[in-house]
Amino acid sequence: MISIVGILVIFAMVFGGYVLAGGKMGIILKAMPFEIMMIGGAAIGAFLVANEGSEAKHALGDLSKVFKGPKWKSEDFKDLLCLLYEIIRLSRQNPVAVEEHIENPESSQIFTKYSKILTDKEAIGLICDTMRSASLNYDDPHQVEEIMDKRMEQSLHHSLHSSHALQSVADGLPALGIVAAVLGVIKTMASIDQPPEVLGKMIGGALVGTFLGVFLAYGLVGPFATKVQNVVEQDSKFYNVIREVLIANLHSHATNVCIEVGRQNTPGLCRPSYSDLETALKSLKNA
Template sequence: MLGIVGIAVILVMVFGGYMLAGGKMGIILAALPFEMIMIGGAAIGAFLISNDMSSVKQTVRDIGKVFKGPRWKLEDYRDLLCLLFELIRLARANPVALEEHIESPDSSSIFRKYPRIRQDHEAMDLICDTLRAASMNYDDPHQVEEVLDKRMDATLHHAMHSSHALQTVADALPALGIVAAVLGVIKTMGSIDQPPEVLGKMIGGALVGTFLGVFLAYGLMGPFATRVKTVVEEDIHFYQLIREVLIANLHRHPANICIEVGRQNTPHHLRPAFSDLEAAMRELKQDAA
């Protein structure tokens, strides 16, 4: 919602200010379709040249993050802590019973309680792979922490590709606007014998290219890239919470202490209240009993 409001503010302030200053939209509207074809088409072509198909699809999907915001909400962090609490308690009480849950999470009665988490393959793989490794006696906390850190870095690097791709397009747009403007000037020079009022409109149309390239770069595409980056950085906290809890588990801390470690490492605005989380875990204990 905030993204839509931001776009509306940009359009109203830029074009509203232009019109209040006495500018006329006729020249801009007349040139806009042709300039947009040149600048937008060249930007899309350059984007396709510099990315493979999977990256293109990922970037198109990630543009939605500008308007949707982060994927994980406060209740998702609470559910994640509850899920990890159940798995850790089961691993301590009956390691054999844990295997059926981590080997077949889609049919697991525990994972089914948390459908949003179960739909995220990265979170599921991270939880199941780490618990499986621990069950195979690969339980040196320092080695596992190093492996998870490398995995987090790889996940973040992959998730950031959309932001980098959008920023590259934003950086190219002003230059593409100049290209369109130069073509407009060439067209104008070919009609140098026309009266001044005709040449004025043609020069104005050519300058729309420069305006459009800069406007799209710094008014839309650049902010899009920044917003995608911000959302990705916030969502990565969800996976880092898994890391913190499972590493604490390998240090053999009590299950409730492991969960508290994760809660304390959650960003403040997404951190479940201690009392709410305690009540949720108490309910899980009662259900298990």
């Protein structure tokens, strides 16, 4: 919602200020369709050239993050800690029994209680693969920790591709605006024999290209890229909580201590209180 408000403020302040200063929208509106065709079309073409099909599709899909915000909310972090608590407790009570849960999480009575987490392949893969690796090599927890770090680094790098791709488009838009403006000047020079009032409108139309290139770059596409990056980095903290809890488990800390480590590493706005989490864990114990 805040992103929509921001976009409305941008348009209202820029074009509202222009009109209040005595500017005429007629010239802009007349030239805008052709300028957008040249600038926007060239930007889309360059975007497709610079990215593979799957990468372009992924970047376009990530535009929804601008309006939806982070995927993981406060309740999701509490559910994650409860899920990890159940898995770690079972692995210590019965290492054999936990295998059926980590091998088939879709049919697991533990994982299916947390449907939103179950739909996230990265979160489930991180939990199950780490628990499986730990069961194979408990004598060297640092090796499992290193594997987790490399996996999370690679995943974050892939997730940030969308923001980098959008930022590249934003960086190129001012130059594409100049290209459109130069073409407008060429058109104007071809009509140099026209009266001054006609030439003035043509020059004004040409300058719309420069305006649109800069406006789209710094008013829309650039902020979109920044927002996507911020959302991706915030969502990555969800996986960092998984990392911290499972690493604490690798070092054989008590189950409650592992969960508290995860709670302390949860972002402040999403961190469940100690009492709320304790209540949730007690209900799991009673169940």
